Structures are given as structure tokens and as C-alpha cells.
Amino acid sequence: MRQGKSGCSDRQLSPEKTEAILEGGMKEFLARGYAATSMDRVAIAAKVSKATVYSHFQDKESLFIALIQRLVEQKFQSIFGAADEQILQMTPQVVLRNFANRALDGGINEPQFLNFMRLILGESGRFPQLARAFVRNIEQTAFRSLCHYFANCPHLKLADPEATARIFIGAIVHYMIVQEMLHGRDILPMERDRLIDTLINLIITERAEYP
Structure with a gap:
């Protein structure tokens, strides 16, 4: 059976079964890790046959990458959606605060998201292709949107919009990793608003220095 780029076959497949397999895959990956999860276990968790799993996803890596894509779509694509024109x-201060808060809310308030991120980080040494797939999807959504905003906002004249976008997103991701994933709130406490305020002030200050 011919497979498409996403790992799914080209014939029409059941959205309900696809969702069941994704949910079953997420459950198994979070419970057992990537290496110990098998397509047999995913089929049992999804309550479908093994043949059905393979008709939707050609292998375990394709299923994992599909979960990454779904995660990114749910948590990041909506940050700069069409509904937010x-x-x-509004002013850069409002736009950037909105971006930062929505990015943090999308991660911190969802335990499954944090656990899946821990899984990706934990497996990145043995399975670097999984980490690369995650970075690639982030690059195509949240980072690209913010970089476009920095480059085209008439109120900002940044010396390097791309580097500024990486610094901004990098600080947010670092906050989530240290404060939430690594349970570092008591060791390295940092108020969320303090971080966001400082990031925005740094960017606005650069704007002032490059009129």
C-alpha cells in the first residue's frame, strides 16, 4: 500500500480511527517512552487492529511525528491566527505580551503537553530525528510568525529581527523547561510577568537605539 509523506496511506481513512490511534499512541509513549512502545501496544490502546494502525501510519516514527505535528498545531499555530489581526x-507591547502569555498558557496549563515535551527531550539523545521533527514544526509556526512580525512591524526597527525572535522564544521555552518541566520554581524562582516585561523592554529599547 502506497504511503504519503505523513506516513498515512493515500486512500481515504477514518478520522475517528486516526484520532483513536493518536490518542492511543500518546498514552503509550507517555507511559512507556519511545523505545518501549510498540505498534501492537498502540493498537490495543486505540482498540483497533494492528492492520488498521499500519493503514494510518507506516511505522512508529511516523506516528510519533504525527503527534508532534498535532501538538504544534494545537498549541502554537493559533498564537498568531487570523482571528488576531x-x-x-496594536502597540508592540500589547502584541508581544499577548504572544508570550498565550505561548506560556498553552504549555504550562496542559500537563500532557509538558509530559510530551519531557519525552522529546529525554529521547533526543537516542532518537535525534524526533527532536529535529519537533524543532522543524516549531520553526514553521511560532518562530516564523514572530519573525515575520518583527521584520514587518512599522513600530519596530530591529537590527536583526530573526535573532530577536529566537531570543524572545528561547527565553519563553527556557522558562517553561526550568520552571515547569524540571520543577525548578523553588530553586530558580522567576515571576512570569517579570520575565515578559524585561523581554519587551529589551526589544523596545533596541527600537529606540535604531531609529
């Missing part, structure tokens, strides 16, 4: 017309 009105926000994008």
Missing part, C-alpha cells in the same frame, strides 16, 4: 494592529 486586530491584536496585531
